[in-house]
Amino acid sequence: MTVKLPLPIARYFQAANGDDADLVAAGFAADARVRDEGRDHLGRDAVRAWADDARRRYRFQAEPRSLEPGPDGGVVTAHLTGDFPGAPADLRYRFTLTGDEIASLEITLRPPEAEFCGRRVLVTGGVQGIGAAVVSRLRRARASVFTTARTAPHDLEEPDGFVAADLSAPEGVARVAEAAMRRLGGLDVLIHNVGGSSAPGGGYAALTDDHWTDALNANLLSAVRLDRALLPTMIDQGYGVIVHVSSIQRVLPLYQSTLAYAAAKAALSNYSKALSNEVGPQGVRVVRVSPGFTETDAASRMIERLARAEGVETGAAREGLMRSLGGIPIGRPNRPEEVADLIAFLASDRASAVHGAEYIIDGGTVPTV
Structure with missing residues (x-):
């Protein structure tokens, strides 16, 4: 490119x-x-x-x-x-x-430790879990990082590099796009990490239209809208990287608890691939990262919800979740820092020929080639 x-x-x-x-x-x-x-x-x-x-x-x-x-x-x-x-x-x-x-x-x-020096980066959902690990990793590499979440944590390290917004709503996307461009003066890397599921367990019958709408807005349309707002800047400068954080649930859906989430992530992956074909010739790389079970605060909350729904201890719910995925061959979930390292590599110039591809980090959970 x-x-x-x-x-x-x-x-x-x-x-x-x-x-x-x-x-x-x-x-x-x-x-x-x-x-x-x-x-x-x-x-x-x-x-x-x-x-x-x-x-x-x-x-x-x-x-x-x-x-x-x-x-x-x-x-x-x-x-x-x-x-x-x-x-x-x-x-x-x-x-x-x-x-x-x-x-x-x-x-x-x-120097290698400054591989993101001068790069302007927006990370969505960047105050906890994988997002917080990505923000920390890129700032150590001297990137200028702007991030967002629905609410600001009490211990926010760089308040001027953050805006509170709900990216599941169009007005939240517009607020983030405007604030990021004003703060950074442009954008080189966009990492869509925001997403998740708050729908109840119980399979298809437990999900209302509102649950489906919430899942699609949070996990698909937030990325679609933010890309639409910020891609013109990248195309105009002839350079940019977009990383869509999907999930292995796009190919291993858990109908008991995250049916709508899994479907939205599958749609995100399809959209991401199509987008890469469109904007690659214009200098913008688009890639996907699909983590498996990762030890984040959000994962812990989901395990607690499952435990309550099933009437078991959280440890049993955690083991049950791992079994429902078919097991994790390496014997443990991902660590957020491991996912952040993969994302940092894909966003760097070292991956300049990597485009339109999906990278799974799941300890071997997905059993197919």
Whole structure:
């Protein structure tokens, strides 16, 4: 997928991947400055000599993977392959433009622990369980993360990176989209984690139209509406990643307790695949993550509801839930941090060729290929 770059920056990468140092230098202002490997190169002639020296010493190919726009240029993260020391590597190119020329360029190595540096991320349902683990994981990798939930917890770490809203309602989606864009100034990664089930057990006969509507709004339409609000920004910049968090229940529905939830997650998966086919050519990757039984607060609440409905202890309800899934071959549920690590990988440039796919993390619960 091609990142949309300002024309002078696009011309630079095209020239840098060729063998013509004159063409590289032609894109710079006469008094331009390039800083690379801790050394300054001042003026167009020095830039030409720098480009020529780099090509004589190494063979390399730079693939721009993201752009952080700025008022007078921006920062491009590019993946470099070749025969240079440390290859392959991710580099950050900080451009300052003047008109249609490059006034300055600074090239630095992006350290692995800062793989999301400069990335603007929205995580829905990000204050507990898997969502909270994702927020923590991405912030450690230096992403700018905005998150949302129906209510704010008392111990919220970054209040200015949160808005309370009900994403099952159209007005809640509009509020989140507006707040995220205002706070972040744009969006690079959208992680739909919000969802869940509050319907009673008892199978199909226990579910009213309201239960079905609630499940569809929370688990399907929240993502559909938020994508519709924010995708134009990603398409316009030529870069974006959307991660839809589904569930293995889309293929292993539990009719006793989560029938409507499972059906909504199946619909989300179908929608996600179709969306990936539409927006992939425009620079936006769309992937799905389907966790199995994960030890979250929400899972604990569901186990308590099952225990009350069945008149058993919570431990027995937990074991019963694992058995109803066919068992977990590794002998335990997921941990939220494990799911967060998978989501972080899929949202990163390391997964730049991963698109339209579903990744199951369930300890082997799904028994089919």
